Amino acid sequence: MKHLIAMSLILLGLAAPAARAALNVLSCEPEWAALAQELGGDLVEVSSATTALQDPHHIEARPSLLARARRADLLICTGAELETGWLPLLQREAGNARIQPGQPGYFEAARFARIIERPTALNRAQGDVHAAGNPHLHLDPRNIARVADGMAKRLADLDPANGARYAQRNADFQGHWAAAMARWEQQGARLRGAPVVVHHRNLSYLVDWLGLAVIGELEPKPGMEPTAGHLAELLETLKATPARMVLRAAYESPKASAWLASRANIPAMELPYTVGGSPGAKDLLGLFDDTLNRLLQAAP
């Protein structure tokens, strides 16, 4: 009899979910997964639909993502049309009412951030313009702080029992973040006004925050692959107005950067762009530490 009770207790123990995380979070990009992890700690189980080596514009709503979206309590995305090519499909086909637009289970970072580069005219002749402005907003750490406030509130709304813990974690995060920002801004002061060439406008927020000066872009129009003709023109521009470095994100092809950098005799620098984009960019702090390091290294 004793054995039977012990056995059933063990079986019960096995059957009971082992300390389940309160919220199942799916994020569209790694930066928001990292932020949700900072704010949620062990209260959340987070995964990201994309990696730092994938272009967030061009992802497919593949079966594994649908299966993950089906089970998510909270879907965190950038918004501002960054994911128009695949997110609507993910939301519609997953059969998950919680993550539909307008529901508390769908969180758009862009609603909490300062958005730059809003187009004054919409015409596809201008390339892949986003009507809502530039969506690559996480590379301005001030936006990270803003989004963190919004996200902490949303986590608390969805999991009110742990509301105080999310608020506390956010307060801790904001403290660390403000200190880190002061450090980065001090380190980055000597980059102010540094002329650079960028691959795509996915670095605009970084440029805006550090006060870099963009001399040119490798893409002839946003979202269009670099062409030989455009690169040659850019090289001519650089003869008159030299740049200090050519910058690109980890997910972008190094070919165009390498071509231009070798001819202009300036360094081509790959930036992690988001969490996981380099060995140093393990989390959000690492992302900016590593980005600053790389920029300072390229512009001694």
Place this chain on the structure above:
Amino acid sequence: MFHRLLLAAGLAIVLASPARAASPDEISALRAEFDRKFQSLQADYEARLKVLESRVQTAEIKADNAQQDAAANASPPPVSSNAFNPDISLILQGAYIDRAGGERPITGFMPAGEHAHGERGFTLDHTEVVASANVDPYSRAFVNLALADEEVEVEEAWFQSLRLGHGLTVKGGRFRSGIGYQNEKHPHAWDFADNNLMYSALFGEALKQDGVQVRWLAPTELFLELGAEVAKGQFFPGSDGGADKNGAGAWAAFAHVGGDVGIAHSWRAGVSYLRASPREREAFLDDINDFEALTAFSGRSSAWLADFVWKWAPDGNPRQRNFIFAAEYFDRDEDGDLLCQDDSAAGGACLGLTDRYDSAQSGGYVQAIYQFMPRWRTGLRYDRLDGGSVDLGANGAFFDSADFDPSRWSLMTDYSPSEFSRFRLQFARDKSFQDDPDNQVILQYIMSIGAHGAHKF
């Protein structure tokens, strides 16, 4: 600045003057002069300071305004009523086609759809108009119209539930069936300029259903989706006659599984079943006199489909290079009666007999698409159908027994200046029409304007 120099010069003169003994009168005069100048300078400076101060103030106001702008930016922009208009897109797809003319049905297979007469030369093909929007928080609606001269075809017109949850999605209206892999893809999303032989033989272009579809996605790590459809069944392999009744003239069921292998690979596989009950489904068949005989089939048509697709991209980033492999297979049985109308007066062989029609046919295709550099893709497709067995009963005397397996090789290369446009060149060696193989060349363009939605996996 100039004034400060003057002042300094004045002071220097005053300070330098002790070299010469000056009279007290001269000194007091100089002092008065100096005081006067100094006061006027002071007034001048105060005025300038005020200007500067006001400038700083305006700058501060401007900065405040900028901050307010930024705050305004953070909130959604003002909306006008036309923001409720649906997302609309238009898809243009035309071609220049070089191929054999005349009727070229797939030998041994009941022609699906009205015409087996392929266009050639310059063609506009169909122009698609797509509109979609959320109806309310609970559903979304989608319409796809195909425009051609004197003809508007409702390709799709359906609503889809958004808030059922539990993995359930319901679709109602006219929709492309969820069976197979390619069926839901519209021609502009095909990887080749024309349809594969399997879908041509099974459905003409694709199976459309007027009815209801229910899909359920399992809450599992592995992607597992089950779906079922009941529909009117007026489209091939059904027929208007079979659809003219209460209840459903066709039903279908499908199951899909899928997932990732590492970060670079993803896949999906599925099986589907389709059942239709055509009544007096008309088709023209070439008889032994080479006459187009009008036939009518009534009975049961059932088909199994199996599909598999596998995609690869380095690091899961398809931007530079990617590879897609897809294969599908079908097995169709049709059992019932066939009437071959008496057309002996016009030179046909048929004598108006109705007798059994039993067929068991199969086939499939295999294709591979490789994007070897940004913008450029190339692809190879092999189609093969198995004529299988066709028992025409007494009507068998009026038709050649076709012991023929249609096949075709297609090779394409396409160039996409952007994600909204594509140019494609395709060569095909078509052996789908017995005794008359054809070499075909198609130069095609696809242009998409407006708010173009996402494509499925």
